[in-house]
Amino acid sequence: MLNIDNLTRFELNKRSFEEVLFPTVITKEFFGKEKEHIKGFDSQVYWVTKAGESLLEKPLVLRPTSETAMYPMFALWIRSHADLPLKIYQFVNVYRYETKQTRSFIRVREIHFFEAHTCHENYDSAEKQITEYFEIIKSLTRKLCLPYIATKRPDWDKFPGAFYSIGFDVLMPTGKTLQIASVHQYKENFSMVYNIKYENIAGEHKYVHQTTFGMSERLIGAIISIHKDERGLILPPEIAPTQLVIVPIFVKELEAKEVLKVANEIKQELEVNRFRVKLDDRKEITPGNKFYYWERRGVPLRIEIGPNEVKAKTISFVKRTGKSRIVCPKEELIEKAKILFSQLQNEIYDRAKNFLKNNIKTLRSLKNLKKLGIYRVFWCGKRICALELENKLGMNVLGLELDSHEKEEKCITCNEPSNTVIYLAKTY
Ligand SMILES: [Zn+2]
Numbered sequence: 001m002l003n004i005d006n007l008t009r010f011e012l013n014k015r016s017f018e019e020v021l022f023p024t025v026i027t028k029e030f031f032g033k034e035k036e037h038i039k040g041f042d043s044q045v046y047w048v049t050k051a052g053e054s055l056l057e058k059p060l061v062l063r064p065t066s067e068t069a070m071y072p073m074f075a076l077w078i079r080s081h082a083d084l085p086l087k088i089y090q091f092v093n094v095y096r097y098e099t100k101q102t103r104s105f106i107r108v109r110e111i112h113f114f115e116a117h118t119c120h121e122n123y124d125s126a127e128k129q130i131t132e133y134f135e136i137i138k139s140l141t142r143k144l145c146l147p148y149i150a151t152k153r154p155d156w157d158k159f160p161g162a163f164y165s166i167g168f169d170v171l172m173p174t175g176k177t178l179q180i181a182s183v184h185q186y187k188e189n190f191s192m193v194y195n196i197k198y199e200n201i202a203g204e205h206k207y208v209h210q211t212t213f214g215m216s217e218r219l220i221g222a223i224i225s226i227h228k229d230e231r232g233l234i235l236p237p238e239i240a241p242t243q244l245v246i247v248p249i250f251v252k253e254l255e256a257k258e259v260l261k262v263a264n265e266i267k268q269e270l271e272v273n274r275f276r277v278k279l280d281d282r283k284e285i286t287p288g289n290k291f292y293y294w295e296r297r298g299v300p301l302r303i304e305i306g307p308n309e310v311k312a313k314t315i316s317f318v319k320r321t322g323k324s325r326i327v328c329p330k331e332e333l334i335e336k337a338k339i340l341f342s343q344l345q346n347e348i349y350d351r352a353k354n355f356l357k358n359n360i361k362t363l364r365s366l367k368n369l370k371k372l373g374i375y376r377v378f379w380c381g382k383r384i385c386a387l388e389l390e391n392k393l394g395m396n397v398l399g400l401e402l403d404s405h406e407k408e409e410k411c412i413t414c415n416e417p418s419n420t421v422i423y424l425a426k427t428y
Contacts, residue, residue, distance in 0.1 A: 001112060003239040004219055005091050007143055008114055011136045017087040017116060022069045024092070025060040031068045034193045040160020041065075044096040062095040065214070066115055067161070071194035074119060078208060080199045081121055085129070086208075089116035105221030106178065106428050112217040119196065119208040126185060126209040130166070133183040133213045137168055141180075143238040145349040146170050146222055147356050148180065149374070151399025151423050156383060159212075163187040167399055169425070170222045171356045175372040177398060177425040178225075180218050186210040227348050233298030234320050234348055237341040244270060244337065245294045246279045249287045249306035263305045266315065266333060273334050295320060300344050301337060321347050360423075363412065366392055374425045376401070378418045380411035386422065388413050395424040 009019070025048060032038050041064045048060040063069055070088075078086060094113040102108055116133075120126040134150070141148055148168045158165035159182065168181040191197070191207040200206055227234040237243050248263045250256045263279055270277040280290050287304070294302060304316045304325070315333055317326045321344055328336045359373030371394060379385060386397050389412065401421040411418040 001217060001220060003241065004144065005114070007140055007238060008091075008136075008215070011140055012089050012116065015087070015132060015136070017089050020070075020088045020090050021092065022063075022066050022073075022090060024063055026063055026069045028059055028061065030072055031061045033068065034161045034190055036189075037067065037161035041096075044098070046095050046097055063092075064094055064096045065113070066090070066092070066094070067117070067190060067212070070117055071190055071196060074117075074191075074208075075194050075196045078119060078196055078198050081201060084119055084121050084198055084208065085125065086119040087116070087129075088118075089114065089213075103221075103428070105217050105224070108217070114215045116213040118211045119191070120210070121198065121200065121206070121208070123187060123209050126187070126211050129211045130183055130185055133211070136213070137181050137183075141168075142349065143236065143345075144219060144223060145227060145236045145345060145352060146180065146219070147349065147353040149356070149360070149398070149423060150402055152402060153182075153399045154383070154386065154397050154422070157397070157399075159184045161186065161189050163189060166402070169398055169427075170226065170352075171359055171374060171425075172222070172225045172428070173355075174225075175359070175426065176428050177374065178218060178222055178428045180222050181213070181215045183213045184211060186212065226352050227298070229321075231292075232296035234344075235298035235300060236348065237300045237345055240298065240300050241276060242278050242294075242297070242299050243275050243341070244277045244301045244303060245290075245299045246277065246303045246305060247287050247290045247294075248279070248281060249304055255307045258310055259305055259307060262310050266303060266305065266330075269333060270337070275337065291318075301340055319344050364409075366412065369393065371395070371426075374398070374423055376421050376423055377412050378409040379420050379422045380414055380416040380418045381420055382411075382414070385411055385413035389424065393424055394426070396427045398423040398425055398427070 045064050046062040048062065049056055077083065091114050094111050096109060096111065098107055098109050100107060118129050120129060148170050150166055150168050153165040153167050162184040163186055165182055165184045167179050169177040169179050172178050187209055188207040190210055196208050197205045198208055224233060246263050246267055248259045250259045260281060267277055267279045291302065298320065300320050302318045309316055313330045314327050315330055317340055319340055360376060361373065362376040377389065390396060408417050408419045
C-alpha cells in the first residue's frame, strides 16, 4: 500500500498539490452543515460519545471523509484570488459503518483513504482540475496495470453534496466491477455552506468552486484479484514490495562461497540502483521450494546464480509470467532488469485490458442474456427505465458514457429515442 501511496504522491506533487493531515474527529456542528452530505453519511458514521466513563458534552464524528473537517479551515485560509487554486491531499484512515458483510480490501469499516481537495475561482477552472485528475488516474493505473472504465454516476448515485461524480471501475475475474477511484465536481455546494469566499480582481467577494478525488485500499483488492495465475499472485513491478529475488544454486559446499559472493555483489548493485531486492540464502530450503515460495508472493523477477553463471559472468533471469531462463552478461544486469520489468508490466496490463474489452457488450435486446460482465445500453434518461433495467438484469447502473458519439437509438426499456449510453454491471 505504501508503494501505491508513494506513486500517488509523486503524481500529485509534480502537479503542485501539497500534502496535509487533518484531525480524525469532527464536531457535530461542522459535520452537520451540508444537508445532503450528512444525509448521505448519516447511517454510516461512528460517534465518539464518551471519554472514560463520562459522556461528552459535544459528541464527535469519526471522519467518513474529510470535507467537513477541512472546509472550515479553507474559509480561514482563502482570502483573495492569489490564494487560488488551493490544491491539497492526504492519506488517512476513514471510518464508515458498513452494514453489509465485510470483505478484505473491498468492503471494510476502517479504510485506508486517499483524498485530494481543490478550490478554484470559477467553474471552468474546476473543470480543468477534473481533467487533471483524469491524467493522474491514467498514469497511476497504468503503473498498477489496472485498465478501467470511467462513467458519470447517475444523479441518484452521486457523492452526497456533489454537483456530479465520475466513477472509475475495474472488472474483476468474477465478472463483477469494483470502483477504484472517484472524482467529484462540487461547484459552490460546499463553499456556500462553509462560507469559503475569495476577493476577485474587481474587489468582489465570490464563493470558490471545489473538486475532490478519492481512492482507497480497494486498489490492492483489484491488483490481487486481477493479476494472478495458477501459481499465485503476480505483482506489477512498480509496487512490488520485493521486485527481484536472488536464489543462489550450488551442489557442493566448495561452490557455495563463490556463488554467494557473486549473489551479494548483484544484490548490492541492484540496491544502489534503487531496486527492492532480496537474497534468499536460507540453507534449509531447496532452490525449487524457494522458486515456489517467491512465485506465490508475486515477485516479478527471479535471478538464479549458480557455478555456471559465476564462471561465465552471466545472469539468469526468470520472469514471473514465464518459465524459461533469460540469460545476459553480468554487466547488463540493470539494463536487462528494467527491460524485463517493462515487458512484464505490458503483459499483465494487456491481459487485463483484453479481459475488460471482451466483456463489455452493447445490448440491444433483453433476450438470451448471460448476465456477466459489463453491458452498454441506450437509455432515455428516465430513472424508472434504469430501475426496470437494473431489476431485469440483476445489475447496477455504473453510470453514463462520458463521450457518446453514436447516432440516436432507442431506449431499451421504453423505446423512446435516446443518444445516452449507460453501463450496467454486477458490482462489489
Ligand atoms: Zn426509457
